[in-house]
Amino acid sequence: MPWFQKLFSRRRIYNDLSEEIRQHLDEKVEFLVAEGMSRSDAEHQARREFGNVTLLEEHGREAWQWPAMNSLWADVRFGLRQIGRYRAFTIMAVTTLALGIGANTAIFTLIDSIMLRPLPFPQQERLMRISGVFPKGWIRELQNRAESFTSITGYGPHAESNIEDKDAAERVFGSSVMVNAFDTLDIHPALGSFFSPDNAIAGQNLVTVLNYGYWQQRFAGNPQVIGQTIRIDGISRKIIGVMPAGINFPYTDTQFVIPISFKGGDTFDPWKDFGNRSIGRLRDGVTPAAAQAELRRLHPHLLPLFPWVMPDSWEADTTVTPLLDSVIGDTGPRLLLLFGAVGLILLIACANVANLMLARAVSREREMAIRGALGASGWRIVRQLLVESILLGILAGIAGLSAASLSLRVLTRLLPADTPRVADIAMHWDVFLFAAIASVLTGVIFGLVPAIKMASPHLQSALRSGGISVAGKGSQYKLSMLLVVGQIGLSVVVITAAGLMLHSLYSLSRVNPGFRTEQILTAEVSLDSSACKQSGYCHSFFQQLEQKAHTIARTEDVALVDKLPMTGSDLNYVYDSEGNPRSPRQIAGQAAGRIISTNYFQTIGLRLLRGRLLTDSDQSGASRAIVINQKMARSLWPNQDPIGKHIIEVADEPTPATLDLNAASIVVGVVSNTHHDSLASNFDEEVYLPMTRSNEQPQMTILLRSHLPATQLTSGLRRAAAELDPLVPVTHVRSLGEVVAASASTPRSLAILLLGFGALAVGVGSVGVYSLIAYVVSWRRREIGIRIALGAPRWQIVQAVVKQSLLLSIAGSITGLAGAIVSASLLRNFLFQVSPFDPLTFCAVPLLMIILALIAAWAPARRAASIDPMLTLRGE
């Protein structure tokens, strides 16, 4: 019989039973009345002889029920009654657990959304990242030759462009992709079409595909945009398609893509720009390892295709890894670290609630003893108690899930700025499954210990003594103490991790970047990238801008630089140098290049160590002057005078690896080193090039040093720029200090998150210590009362209570430090100039725990000392 029919028939059976019993009673009453009894007497008599109608009817129904289910249901109902009855306990337990479950659910949501969810492409597991930065011609050759892939494609750097309207230009992130990119990803346009092979031919490439979000935002989702033109960096392009919603390719905030095109007949064109990254779709049955081996085999055969001699080792060790892994990148270990921390918090919460239950167990000892005496088996009692704790867990799970969903926004904002797939963060069904499993498991974990303990009470003693004894039984709270020690231990592990991160962040913040950051405002000023086609236009624009900026009231220094330090996009200056010959097949020198205006050194306070700084006259290019940093001078010409030495950028060499002294740049000065990449990175080679007409850039960053408030400087700067070109956008206005701070945003957000979780752990842990001590004190009231009556000084009572708390804390700290030592090595990769066994942290944390133990013991100790012996003894 199908189950639903069973349900209906069961209802009929119950109805039959009720009616049958009613008829029985009626018949009996009639019989008794016929015998001469009054009706009301007869009704009483009938009921008396029948027995408990409700109960018997229920037993009758039970015959039809699944017995295990039925008694489980009874357990659930009883559990719910218990939960409702001990309201204070319930609130305490549910809050503690909800914090733990909530934190875990929130972090799991991140892990799920960022690491576990597949990328939004069909058969995304076959999409691979081919590591390296290549010219477009190289990727095209890989696509033609590699057998392991059905398709290989590439895309250009993440770049901002001017998109012009009638009266303003906005800066919009875009990128370029090879025309087969969308086919490789196997996605289809939401509107219009994607690129055709023809779009890869220079001249037919004036098209663009919009990101769905940008289409919504700028064009209000109007389907008429297809076929319209849009001016991107001064070039009109036809909009031919819109990407599907939820696809952010190739970068998270890419708003449009243009095709990568090839100039037919130009042998150098495919090989010039080394800015493209590559992905490919594996053929079925090919492993990433096999594909990688094939690419490495192909490498020496492709290298001669360059129109010049390339170093053998260039991108020779390319790797093939799943695209998802490469998207996740460094975020994976970070999230797992946080997951570990919140996992410990949940354990702490479990220990806390287990302790609360143990404390309550004492008051329920008689209940359990009576049940046992009435024949309930141990397992039966354990099951009942487990049902109770699982119910608590589920309540906490519901609360935790809501807390997690509410805190997700805040949490997402706290994540490091480079966290991938942030837009995809959402609670999916597996998060709910996780929360459900976590809740039930939590219930089992914190419920099992007290349940087993409660199920084996010393029946007779419990019944006989009535729970009254003069001295507290040590064994009663031995288990509780063990739990509290464990709790403190786990808190110590979490805050040690947080402390290490904090110390690491502190050492990072103490790093001198090598340049001055005070009172320097920076802003990007961007001409269309096609603006420099008119030779000298960009150069003179920025020269004029610098002059105008000087006139902004009370500006002390003004300088220009193509890319600010610590923004991660330095000019890659590949060079050959005098006295360091190499064969063309060897790799050339590499330095971070910066194109600067004369005043740059003075503005950011770089020290001149040798020679001279750049002057305005160097901007003509005639002097071929450059300035290098100390690190570069030492590594190129140790123990020699670097002034007057020659350096040439490889791109300017007519034949590879030959230094033409008549074309090479001349070192005129040496300046101090900077941590130009990030505070955590080491010094490396830096080259400063004067702004000349030949290296003019459409986009420069202006630095203004002034005591004026930023808003005033900004409006002055915008006015100055608009006087030169009303359409030129001034963006990314921020202080140089902010730029430097942003370079440490990842360790900072990790430290903040860990500190938050550390505080949570310590909070929950301290509540655990407090409630145990408070409980012990109330348990020992009588004993303390007698002691006081016998003349014990009150300070001795306080001392005893505080001592107990301290001992617990010390034991916990020792356990915790042992745990921290074991887990600290996992932190090694996250730490900057701080040992995972940092003595400062390892001393500070136990100290903190001891202070907390004192605080936690304070209130119970005072209560103990204020016990009135008369009252407690009378209460006996």
Next chain:
Amino acid sequence: MTPRKTSDPRDLFPGALEMMILQSVRRQPMHGYALVQHIKQRSNDLLQVEEGSLYPALQRLLKAGLLKADWQTSATNRRVRVYKITPAGVKHLEHEVSRFEQMLEGISLVLTPAES
């Protein structure tokens, strides 16, 4: 925990009430009230059966398919549910009775003073 009822007729021994019900209904189909009266009479009121306790037992027997029940109108024009024994019920009864007799025999053997 479900509290145990103390007045359960199974206190006699498990299955006793069921056996008596089956035996009674086998002789003649009848409804619950009549069944109680019948058992009381036949046992000369020696067995103090709580009247209501019959019904859980009847439900168990129905569930096990040993009895069938039909609503009928009685001679006194009352709607009554009349129980009949099924073939499975007959088989079960015979099995139980023989087991009971064996048990009784065993017990009485033990209780009889040994002849030395």
